[in-house]
Amino acid sequence: MKATLFRCAPLLVLSAFAFGQSPTPPEHIPVKNLPLSAPASSAKGAVSSPDYSGEPGIIQHMDRVYQVEADGTGWRLLTTSAQVLTEGAVKQFGVLCIAFASSSESVEIVYARVKRPDGTVVETPVSGAMEQPDPVTQAAPFYSDLKQKQLPIRSLSVGDTLEWQAKIVRTKAEAPGHFWGQETFFEDAVILSQSVELRVPKDAFVNVWSPTLKPTETTAGGYRVLRWENSQLKPTVGKEADAEKEAKSKGVWTPEQELEATQGKLPMIEWTNFKSWEDVGGWYRGLEKDRTVPDEEIKAKVAELTAGKTTEEEKVRAVYGYVATQIRYIGVAFGVGRYQPHRAEDVMQNRYGDCKDKHTLLASMLEALGLHPDAVLIGAGIRFNEAVPSPAAFNHLITMVPVDGKDVWLDATAEVAPYKMLMYSIRDKQALVIPSTGVAQVERTPEKPPFASYQAMHAEGSLDKDGTSNSRLSITFRGDDELLMRSVLRQLSPAQYDQVVQQMSQNIGYQGTTSHSEVSKPDDTAEPLKISYDYKREKGGDWDNYRILPQIAPVLLTRPDDKMPPVRAILLGVPRTETSTAEMKLPQGWGVELPEAVHQRSAYATYDQTYRFEKGTLYTERRIEVLQDKVPVSDWKSYKKWADAVDLGNEQYVQLTGQGGGGRRFDGIAHRDG
Numbered sequence: 001m002k003a004t005l006f007r008c009a010p011l012l013v014l015s016a017f018a019f020g021q022s023p024t025p026p027e028h029i030p031v032k033n034l035p036l037s038a039p040a041s042s043a044k045g046a047v048s049s050p051d052y053s054g055e056p057g058i059i060q061h062m063d064r065v066y067q068v069e070a071d072g073t074g075w076r077l078l079t080t081s082a083q084v085l086t087e088g089a090v091k092q093f094g095v096l097c098i099a100f101a102s103s104s105e106s107v108e109i110v111y112a113r114v115k116r117p118d119g120t121v122v123e124t125p126v127s128g129a130m131e132q133p134d135p136v137t138q139a140a141p142f143y144s145d146l147k148q149k150q151l152p153i154r155s156l157s158v159g160d161t162l163e164w165q166a167k168i169v170r171t172k173a174e175a176p177g178h179f180w181g182q183e184t185f186f187e188d189a190v191i192l193s194q195s196v197e198l199r200v201p202k203d204a205f206v207n208v209w210s211p212t213l214k215p216t217e218t219t220a221g222g223y224r225v226l227r228w229e230n231s232q233l234k235p236t237v238g239k240e241a242d243a244e245k246e247a248k249s250k251g252v253w254t255p256e257q258e259l260e261a262t263q264g265k266l267p268m269i270e271w272t273n274f275k276s277w278e279d280v281g282g283w284y285r286g287l288e289k290d291r292t293v294p295d296e297e298i299k300a301k302v303a304e305l306t307a308g309k310t311t312e313e314e315k316v317r318a319v320y321g322y323v324a325t326q327i328r329y330i331g332v333a334f335g336v337g338r339y340q341p342h343r344a345e346d347v348m349q350n351r352y353g354d355c356k357d358k359h360t361l362l363a364s365m366l367e368a369l370g371l372h373p374d375a376v377l378i379g380a381g382i383r384f385n386e387a388v389p390s391p392a393a394f395n396h397l398i399t400m401v402p403v404d405g406k407d408v409w410l411d412a413t414a415e416v417a418p419y420k421m422l423m424y425s426i427r428d429k430q431a432l433v434i435p436s437t438g439v440a441q442v443e444r445t446p447e448k449p450p451f452a453s454y455q456a457m458h459a460e461g462s463l464d465k466d467g468t469s470n471s472r473l474s475i476t477f478r479g480d481d482e483l484l485m486r487s488v489l490r491q492l493s494p495a496q497y498d499q500v501v502q503q504m505s506q507n508i509g510y511q512g513t514t515s516h517s518e519v520s521k522p523d524d525t526a527e528p529l530k531i532s533y534d535y536k537r538e539k540g541g542d543w544d545n546y547r548i549l550p551q552i553a554p555v556l557l558t559r560p561d562d563k564m565p566p567v568r569a570i571l572l573g574v575p576r577t578e579t580s581t582a583e584m585k586l587p588q589g590w591g592v593e594l595p596e597a598v599h600q601r602s603a604y605a606t607y608d609q610t611y612r613f614e615k616g617t618l619y620t621e622r623r624i625e626v627l628q629d630k631v632p633v634s635d636w637k638s639y640k641k642w643a644d645a646v647d648l649g650n651e652q653y654v655q656l657t658g659q660g661g662g663g664r665r666f667d668g669i670a671h672r673d674g
Contacts, residue, residue: 072173180390182267264383272390281440373401378431416486420450453479453576459551467539512537547653550620552580590658602642
């Protein structure tokens with residue numbers, strides 16, 4: 001499922017405008033129109049006001065008001081005033097765009113006007129607003145009622161102030177009787193004043209979470225009113241901003257920053273009237289109810305797929321493989337369809353669906369086998385906040401089913417994910433497991449893939465006396481790289497494989513030509529993915545000095561630099577094994593000076609590389625084991641010591657020796673390629 005399918009509804013969050021920038025403001029803008037954060041104080045030691053003269057624009061105020069009703073309907077009012085100081089900002093603000101869900105929301109642009117420096121005002125008639133599909137819906141395969149109301153702004157020029165207000169009314173509750181939402185104050189522009197106001201019926205339950213921001217609270221007209229205020233007064237361009245960015249780039253990250261980088265940033269403000277995760281699970285269970293019951297067609301298909309299979313796991317593998325590869329993914333987000341799946345029999349007939357639909361069909365087939373699968377709501381790229389139960393935590397749905405007494409997690413949406421393989425973004429992550437009966441509860445998905453991850457490369461070839469090598473290269477993938485490669489290859493015809501393999505070969509540093517590519521079936525996920533091809537290279541390495549490089553895979557692990565010490569954990573990727581073996585037959589009578597073997601161990605990875613020369617053939621073997629997924633920033637020097645010892649990222653040349661080229665003698669001393 002695309003991230004938008006479980007958007008924070010009913011309260012869609014307003015996107016921030018990104019200002020275009022120019023080096024200096026136009027000279028004709030009067031200084032008096034450049035707002036300051038506060039008057040300069042006359043007190044001793046007072047700091048002068050920030051210099052905003054280099055800013056592309058100034059947001060003078062940005063206010064967002066949310067009013068929710070007990071039945072889940074409501075409205076939000078967006079009000080903004082911004083001074084436009086560059087041509088880039090004019091282009092950015094030149095069209096007002098308001099996102100909304102057309103099946104359950106309506107948009108009224110209250111006003112849009114331009115105030116000029118001389119005091120004149122130019123109104124833009126709101127009747128000129130047009131509805132357009134939201135850009136996310138134009139990225140196939142995805143279909144949705146998400147739209148934008150767009151209004152071109154009249155006569156906006158550098159130096160003007162744009163003022164606008166829009167009201168978005170929710171006419172139909174996304175979940176009857178429930179409401180939820182989230183907000184974050186913008187920090188990427190100068191904002192003199194910004195506020196968020198939440199109005200809820202005074203007798204209604206609401207869980208409000210804003211640990212770093214304390215709201216003021218009042219009551220008005222039967223509503224409990226919570227209001228948060230903020231500003232962002234630091235310049236975003238210029239010497240002061242550059243100095244702050246430089247200081248931040250050198251500061252060691254806090255644990256919270258590390259979490260934000262890997263799991264996402266929590267909103268500053270969240271609210272919900274769901275009282276528990278059990279309640280959220282009960283809500284989704286109601287949407288899914290009766291839609292997974294298998295009909296006769298589904299039962300017949302299950303019998304066909306499992307014919308001859310004797311074990312429970314074999315049968316589950318068979319139905320998972322069918323749903324994953326034969327039911328194509330299409331995102332569908334219309335009205336309640338953002339949350340409610342289609343019936344299993346409809347998905348079966350359509351042969352397409354989103355993540356909810358694919359789970360529903362898979363669950364139906366598993367029920368036909370006599371099993372009891374659970375729906376699992378999860379957020380890919382969304383930081384889970386256990387303190388705020390709401391659908392905003394999720395944008396994806398997968399399946400969990402007990403097989404032979406053990407819980408098995410399945411994601412049929414990925415289409416080419418091997419059995420039990422979850423994408424990296426949803427591994428080791430809290431998710432809401434919703435059984436068909438019983439209590440929904442938060443559980444954590446598996447931390448690792450269901451098998452040992454590895455990549456193996458083998459090259460076998462020969463080198464002639466003119467420096468041309470002809471080889472056969474084979475690369476085998478198992479793990480996250482495999483899933484990525486399968487996804488790419490599945491979209492191609494076999495006739496396109498040569499072109500893709502040529503590009504892949506160049507991307508890993510092999511600049512010769514490829515041909516005769518062979519690729520294992522992308523849909524055959526029971527076995528690792530294997531790619532093999534012929535490879536021709538003329539005068540590779542340092543041929544002028546008769547030095548060659550073994551045809552082994554590049555090492556992509558990070559190597560720290562003393563001049564730029566890391567400020568955050570060094571990410572090594574999923575623990576895995578990378579092996580490379582190469583055989584290169586040399587012209588008769590030629591020899592080599594073998595580099596020294598390398599054997600190095602650390603707490604984070606191991607590195608072993610050996611060379612041998614037998615019967616005219618150079619053999620190279622390398623094995624790298626990545627033991628941890630990251631190196632804490634506090635231990636980067638220990639990791640660097642290991643990386644330096646193996647000269648990570650550099651490969652040793654092999655010096656050729658012997659009689660060749662008309663009896664000419666050539667030899668030399670091998671050293672690392674700097």
